[in-house]
Amino acid sequence: MKFLLRLVPWFFVALFGAEIVAVMMPKKDGEFHVREFGRLPVLLNGRIQPFDSVARNALLQMRSTGDVPLEEVPSWKFWHHPEKLKASAWLLEVMTRPDIADTRPVFLIHHSDLLGELKLQDKGIEKSGLRYYTFNELKPVYEVIMDQGQKADQVKPEEQTTFQKQVSKLANAVILYRRLKLTLEPEGVEDFSKELAEFQKNLGPVQAAVAASEKGKEFDQEAVRSMAVPVQQFQLMAEAGYALIIPPLNPQAGRDRWQNVGTSLLETFRTGHLHPAVTFLTTIATAYQQQSASQFNEAVDQYQAWLAPNFARELRKGRAEFYYNDVKAFLHSMIIYIFALLLAGGALLTFSVVPNLSETLRRSAFYLVILAWCFHTFGLVFRMALEGRPPVTNLYSSAIFIGWATVVLGLVLERIYRASIGIVVGSVAGFVTLLIAHNLALGGDTMEMLRAVLDTNFWLATHVVVVTLGYASTFVAGLLAILYIFLGLFTPLLSRKIGARPAAEAPTAVTKTPRTAAKMARDPVPATASAGRAVEMDLSKALSKMVYGIVCFATLFSFVGTVLGGIWADQSWGRFWGWDPKENGALLIVLWNALILHARWGGLVRERGLMNLAVFGNVVTSFSWFGVNMLGIGLHSYGFMDAAFKWLMMFIAGQLLIIGDGLLPKSCWQSFSSPTQRLGLPVRWCALLLNVAVMLMGFFFGYNSVLGISALLVFFAFVGTLSLATAMSGTPTAPPAPAPDRRGVTAASS
Incomplete structure (x- = not known):
């Protein structure tokens, strides 16, 4: 049995490791080499990216998913994975077969008032409470959407109602969809290659007619009239075409002088010949439109061969980013983090x-978090290489990096204390921050050009x-403090002993005797020896030490980071400090962490007080991280986010x-009460129900709002009344812990 338990962690590592290897392996194309097309480079948002990124980001903005399901499966059939249209294939449909693309449910509308207005x-397709619509279903109300969107855009973002924000988002999605249609060829054209051949044939006579007209001579009016429709189409493509997909003919003069197809075609009147890239891309479009796989694949290969001599760097960038998109490192890391959390939770529940079994689950979770962190690191480093930047450049990348760093801290804590606490913290933080990053990605390209003031790698x-x-x-x-509170309230685990590894010592061998064997059977975590004596402590003490050490670490880095920010501000804006909201937020973190340390050193708070202060640190940090961006003021304000504001308020309410x-x-x-104190259980459940009631009240x-704040005040009135009643009744509690010295160490522990 023990042998099988030892194999369990490696089974999980092999299982999820095989999944990672599978997603990292190169995949084959189908009949149409759509994946090769998706790797082709374009210029958008000031950077080179593949067609695949254009498609994915567009779908995320319109549908909040990176692909389009081709079949509808009921939600209860969770085991059935429907066939999906990948992003690159969907983009090809939009650009070359719009009649089919218009039947795909790619527009997400979930605001009831907006649905009623339209x-x-x-209509549409409902899935998990969300409704998706096709472009054909929106055509009858297109004018209404545009009109309402224009009215909403006239209102400042921070003053818009939820309805106005949703209708503005829908209008932008429809505009984006129509722009994508005009990226490769005019809408409604059956054979653009044939029309371009006719255009090139008539180009000479038209140029001659224009030259004669300028000299006041007679000219061929019929030739000029034959160009009226193409010119109108090209102008529309030049004005509305989305991505710049035509590279410069002379890259030495400027590698960033890409054009859209419409602009390139209009320049044909001046140059007298079509750009080679236009010819290749229109051939690709026509072949896909006519569903000729051989012609499509050949045209893609020929275009790649034409790009290779002068645009090898752009081709490599397109291929690398396509691979990054295809691997989805952060998504798979999230899956492993959540599974590791379940195992770590099981380890805690079976601790005594x-x-x-608890130790087996703990080791399994520990190894899985390491595996997820490695894949998380792969995605982070790959993204840094693609951008050519340090890890944090915007809110999206900050979420990725914060999750990565918290997992590192969790692994360090777990390596020292071996009590599943570090695993829980690391897996929760990793999953939640990657989930936040996923939602931030719904706003569009996450690798867009930096603002000028941020454009410095140092x-x-x-x-x-x-x-x-x-x-x-x-x-x-x-997070450690939250774990302390929940474990203390609802489990007896805080009073249990755990073995801790001294930070600077390696474990020493323990001679197996009947006495030590019995001790090891009682203690699920092998105690390490220090001068012949096992180091043991209550889980509550261990958590207290963890929080204290992490707060010291946080204070140092927050302070140094804030000072460095002031130096940067002095170089960029000519002043070290300007009381900008972001600067104030960073200062608040420093001050709050310093307050926690001084309260602990001065004996003003003990274990539970330290934990409550640490939990409020989450509120302070979330405000500095997200809140200041929503104020709409200051040099660090990057836009008011209504959806994020709601979730931020929910987070703050939860922390309170x-x-x-x-x-x-x-x-x-439960961890500190005696069996004779029967009031604890109903109080705990009453508090839990009040928590749920307050969260639901605030959510709806x-x-x-007045109701949300009132519900929160009712809960704190309940807590205050209960505390007062307990104090007046003289209910015995555990003796207070001795005051710590300035290092945060109690006399008893020293």
Whole structure:
């Protein structure tokens, strides 16, 4: 049995490792080499990217997914994976076969008032409470959408209602869809290659007619009239075409002088000949439109061969980013993190019941978090290589990096204490931050050009990375504190002993005797020897030490990062400090962490007080990370995000509720109450129900509404009344812990 338990961790590692290897292996193209087409480079948002990225980002903005399902499967059939149209194939359809693309449900509308305004309640496809619509279904209300969108855009973003934001988003999605249609060829053309051949044939007579007209001579009016329709089409493509897909003929004069197809075709009147890239791309479009696989594949290969001599760097960039998109490192890391969390939770729950199983689950979770972190690191480094930048350049990348750093801290804590705590913290933080990053990606390209003031790798690699590490470590301290509160309230685990590895020592061999064997059977975590004596402590003490150490780490990095930011501001804006909201947010983190340390050193708070202060650190950090971007003021303001504001308020309300739980009398905590204190169980469940009620009240009516705030106040009134009643009744509680010295170490522990 013990042998099988030892194999379990390696089974999970092999299982998920095989999944990672499978997604990293190169995949074959189908009959049409759509994947090769998806690798072709274009210029958009100031950077070279493949067609695949254009398609994915467009779908994320319109549909909030990176592909389009080709069949509808009921939600309860979770085991059935429907066939999907990949992003590059969808983009080809939009550009070359719009009649089919118009039948794909790619527009997400989930606002009830907007659906009522457009009279779309009975149309579309519903899945998991969301409704998706095709372009054909939106055509009858196209003018209404555009009109409402224009009205909404006249209102400042921070003053827009939810309806106005949603209709503006829908209008932008429809405009984007129509622009994509005009990227490769005019809409409604059956054989663009044939029409271009006719255009090139008539180009000479038209140029001669124009020259004669300019000299006042007679000219061929019929030839000029024959160009009226093509010119109108080309002008529309030049004005509305989305991506710049035609590279410059002379890259030495400027590698960034890409054009869209319409602009390139209009220049043909001046140059007298078509750009070679236009010829290749129109051949690709016509072949896909006519479903000629051999012609399509040949045209793609020929275009790649034409690009290779002068645009090898762009081709490599397109191929690399396509691979990055295809691997989806962060998505697979999320899956492994959540599975590791389940295993770590099982290890905690079986900590004292089935020690051997608990240790097996803990080791399995530990190895899986390492595996997920390695793949997380792969995605992070790959992204840095694609951008040519340090890890943090915008909100999206900050979420990726904060998650990466918190997992590192969690692994370090787990390596020291071996109690599943570090695994829980690391896996939760890794999953949540990657989920935040996924939602931030719905706004469009996450690798767009940096603002001018941010365009410096030195400060991005110093100030931004250091201050982001301060964010990450503060969140880790808060997560540890949340774990302390929930484990203390609802489990007896905080009073259990765990073995801890001294940081500077390696484990020494322990001679197996009947006595030591019995001890090891009782203790699921092997105790390490220090001068012949096992190092043991309560889980509550271990968590307290973890939080204290992480807060020290957070204070250092937050302070250094803030000072570096001031130096950068002095170089960029001519002043070290300007009381900008972002600067104030960074300062708040430093001050709050310093307050926690001084309160602990001065004996003003003990274990539970330290935990409550650390939980509020999550509120301070979330405001500095996201909140200041929503104020709409200051040099660091990057736009008001209504959806993010709602989730931020939900997060803050949740943290306040957890603090309220942490303020419940110690006699109500399962880890610290005696069996004779029967009031604890109903109080705990009552507090939990109040937590749920407050969160639901805020979700439906708004956390900053009168009802939301009132519900929160009712909960704190409940906590205050209970604490007062407990104090007046003289309910015995556990003796207070001795005050720590300035190092945060109690006399008993020293």
